[in-house]
Amino acid sequence: MKLILPFLIIFSQNVFALGAHVHGLAALDVATDKNQVLIMFKAPGFSVFGFGHAPNSKEDKITFSKVKKSWAQNEGLFRLKGSSCKIKSSDLSVEFTGKNHSEVNAEVTLNCDKEVKGIELEIKLIKAWIGIKEIHFQLLREDGSVVSKKTKKDFNIKL
């Protein structure tokens, strides 16, 4: 069986997918431009809702709409310290890719009352959505530099 296993691995991976589907993992990207902050989020549905299937039960549907609302209204997910920001645009979509698999793609653009360069961004996704265990984070700063980190805790980062 040891011999057959590599065959199984190499022949079954025929799709060059973008991003690994790992429950508990989330990708978070942030870019800034003057007084604007763009936040992009991608994760398996399981990381966000605690289940990968389409919401069937009443409980699932409540969880589903709570998550959607929290993203749409930025309820305790992101905060820029010392700056007042409003949501310019926001979107969260869920693609169901299998019986118990789904992918969440979300994006939000914030318009702030001043330039965001140097301001601290507070990220509280892990606290808000308990299915998230690890965040792979990238920040593209105004000057073009990229900061990336992998973390299992919520964190603050200077934009």
Next chain:
Amino acid sequence: MRLLFILLFVTSCSHIGGGHHHGHHGHNHGSHKKDHANYKLDHEKLKADHKKAMALFDWALKNLTEHEKAISQHEKEIVKHEADHKKLVNDGKSLEAKKTKLKIIRLHADMAEGHSHRMKDHKEMMEIVEDLRKFKKEMESHEGHNH
């Protein structure tokens, strides 16, 4: 490693084993009958094993073909990736350009991870293929002696 060898051996060389058995038991009629009954039992097993082997090889061929398609898809993605990169340089520093840049960085990381994973798997597969090649050579040399 042994499993596939046994499978292949059964598939390609069943006739050799039959010849040897026949020679060892002399001319006793009772012994011949017993041998023949055993051969029949063995043949049933061989046929069942052949079916399994053929199904496995069919599967391997089908999946190799699919893998070839995936490689050409990856090559298309590389071309697109390079085009996106070129576009990005021309787009300047808008938020939209930064969004594209972040996506490209992630795509590139995924591509690198996927590529390295596949090259590792490929190396393992080629070790198996090399064993098969050696086995084939050995079998061909046996055939040369017997016929």
